Amino acid sequence: MSPRLLALWLKETIALTRDKHGLLALFIMPTIFILVMTMALRDAFTPGVTIDVSYSVVDLDQTPISKALVKRLDRAAAFKKIESTNDLGAARNQLLQGKQSLVLVLPKEFGSRLLTPGGTDGKPADQMTLLLDPALSPTLQLAFRNQIMAALGSVRADELTVKAGKLFGLPVSSGSMLEKDWPDEIRSEAVRSNDNAKIPSSVQQNVPAWLIFAMFFVVIPVSSIFIIERQQGTLQRLRAMGVPFHLVLAGKLLPFFIVNQVQAAMMVLVGMYLVPQFGSEALELPSSLPLLLNWWAVSSAVSLAAVSWALLIASIAKTSEQATIVGGVGNILMGAVGGIMVPKFIMPASMQKIAALSPMAWGLEGFHTVMLRHGSFADILPSLTQLLVFAAASLFAAIWLNHRALAAQS
Template structure:
């Protein structure tokens, strides 16, 4: 190993370890982002999870059938039941005061009239009532109504089956419950290459997203050191000592790529071990060695792109303040349009096309390809290719800018 390169690496590491703002931007900021955003968006990513619209059932019937319906509703778990009451007026007040958004009133005689709805036998049947908070999203009202109808349908089918069985002398298991565990939920299946598993959780979306964002923030320490070197005349001194510019670049690329990998390790650890402490599910990393290698390939490509981008910004900016503003704003813009801050799938089509221009979106596509679709290395090539081309272009531009600056001086 060249002692010159070792000296350059050691210098970058010592300088970074003393750059408090840089360390904050690289390690603390993304950790906080991952925790906050994973919590905030916990339910936004996973279909079928709990909806924050509590309901109460007013059971005026108190029959086996009414209780069965309540249990069936409870099993669907999409809405949260906050209680069972027998006082319709108190429940009405509860909605008015905002304690719950919905209340289902099961009338007296519900069980008896289960199989003779709508006065099929000539007797009037009292309908079920749904009390709703008028500010509740109409789509949620409809969803709850549909869930009740589905549970009611299943209850009727069970009752009918049981009575028909008795009527026709069909064999029954003694002591068997009338209530069957119907597969009454529709499970969402994410389509992947290898196996079919549940779709990504918030943590699986957020960890790679904020990791990419954090990696691009190497622009702060890289430019801070590079601009100091330029302003203090240290770059000139190194040139006069015969240190070629490519060695200076290599002296920066390698340590900051290592720093990026440390960030990746930290963010993955946060996703796996810290996020669960806050009640969210843990990050799932690829289980097989080839997939893990693919993950590392994406991480390395993102890192190259990020450090090259940082060197370009450092070459354009005249002062550290300029680099912080240009680099910081540039990163935030890339993150905003690239699906880091707002997931790409919630964007309208036009914005999704625009997102395709952001290197952070290419990086996120790469991570999603590995983590969610379990894609092969060939599937990653479009993302890796774009990131590497971006890195090469940014580095070439940085070298050209530095040579032009020298030529202007000379």
Template sequence: MAMAHRLLVRLAALWQKETLALLRDRHGLAALFLMPMIFILVMSLALRDAFDAGAATDLGYAIVDLDDSPTSRQYAERLRRLLTFRDSGTLADEAAARQALRSGEIGFALVLPAGFAAAQPDGAQARGTERPALRLLVDPVVPQALQTAFRLHAEAELGRFQAELLMHRLGRALMIPELQSLDPAAHALPVAVIAAAGRGGEDRAMPSSVQQSVPAWLIFSMFFVVIPLSAVFIAERQHGTLQRLASQQVPFGLILAGKLLPFFVVNQIQAVLMVLVGRHLVPLAGGEALVLPAGAAAWAALWLISAAASLAAVGWALLIASLARTTEQATVIGGVGNILMGAIGGIMVPAFFMPDFMQQLAQLSPMAWALEGFHRVLLQHGGLGDVLGPAAALLGFALAALGVAVLMNLRSRSR
């Protein structure tokens, strides 16, 4: 009992020392808290449309109706209901459309030619005459994928519109009342496919960009404890603090344990703060709010993966601090290592955007394991059992990193 009490007293003193050293490092604390807040806010807004394909984009379009007939106006109205681009209204002529394209006000201008109504299946255009074509004017800066998407939407709606007009014409010719009374505007077919997350017993809304950004940049910020922790560790080594602790028979494992709790607490504060940013600050900036899980099991799973990621991050930081001889070395090795783990682990670019070999490579990154665990809770609405695998992998990484750090420092002391 006396030995255990003496061990706890030493450990509490080490925790207090590490906490005071951490609080003095204002630049390190700013990097740990301000950097992920900015990343979450910026990336949630920047990737909003990439994760919500049905949302209206800021890329505008206008329609130039040179026919100005009920048929052309009806087609334009139906097209507006289909497109997810920003509607900039109707322009008078092509010159106005080209000016709007040059000024960057719109990305597309769809020109409905004169004679559009007469060229339709129920129109009055004579046989053998050339049908006027719709023309799409495009800002060349617009990516090719968006150009193709706009053109295909316009062509598909035109085909649907012409088919309904043809049926109306056949109804008149064959004296079929049902086809004669067919109104293309009133009997328009559904054009929207509503996506829903189907895991579990009920449909759920598809995740927004903030559901992806918050866990990704939270994990990235957790691993950046390598900078303040290694700075404190190397300063203690250079100033002789570690040697004095060793002379007082303080085991090196206890010294590492003394560093573990303060930075673990910092990581958990980061987690709470980043969740609050996603929940309250991102909506104020125009994005969607982070949707948190419901139920005690989901919250327990969320805490477990957060704790495992924190232990992995602190273990990684202690390993880097043991490897580096100077603060500059620790900053370079730790910073570059974090960026590489984030790049291949799906933090900076979601893994489903990567080619197959990159997705396989991502499984080597501890950040990918942590991200998978967070996604199982926040995106797939999983419970405690769903995160046991990623959490176990992170804990194994933490123990391995701590073990190597202890061995390296014991070897250094023996020398």
């Protein structure tokens, strides 16, 4: 082991342990993010859980058929039902006051015209009305409409069955048909490489996401030490002592790589033991050794990309303020487009294409391949390659920039 490299590693480690703000950014920030985001997005990742959006029904018909529709909607249990007074004016006021988001108005004669909608019996159409809070997201509006259509379809099918039964003299009572509970006929199954398939939870999505984000935040301590070295002439002194710039960079790579791995271990522990204390599901790591090694390979590749990126930013920035702004904003942008802050699957297609350019998205894809799909080493190889090429390009750029700066002096 070269004593020069050893000295550089040791110096960097001591300097880092004394940088309280840097350590706070590296360890406390992601812990808080994991806890908050796991709680906030828990329902978004759990199928069948009630969406925290309320609706009421103004039933102006009050027939067994309209009551059956209301019951079916209630049983779907995706949105929260508020008991309604069947007073249209009061319901509108509730919407205006923001006390509820959706009001379904069932018109008079809804039941009697169930099988002749849209004026097909020659009488003018009298549609159902959906009153909306204008702030409600279009996705949720569409989801509620779909639930109404599904409930309406099943009530209509039951009514047809009753009518057909009567026509053919079968013993069917309309009341019992409309009261019938249909079981949930769709089962969700996440497809993975082995048999232990289970739908990913919020914690399994959020721990790797915020771990990657935190790893890239090494830019703060890396650049703060680097800028002190440059401003105080320490880098010049090291050069006069015959220490090449690439050795200075190598002296920073290992300590911050280790810091990243400690972050990874800590965030996994947060996911496994702290998150359940707040009522969410515990993080599950893959149980087989090859999958754990694949997980560590992704973690290592993300770390090398993060530290190399930090070294590039530190080489460009002239002051700590610049490094904090360029590095911090750069990380937030990479996180925003890379599916860290907003899950990639809810982005529009054009944004998903942009997300593919973010190193954080490559890392997240690698972690998801291992944790959610239980992928093999060959499956994570594309993510590893992207991250390692990014790391190498950042390091070469940092060395080239330094070389150019020195050449400018000569």
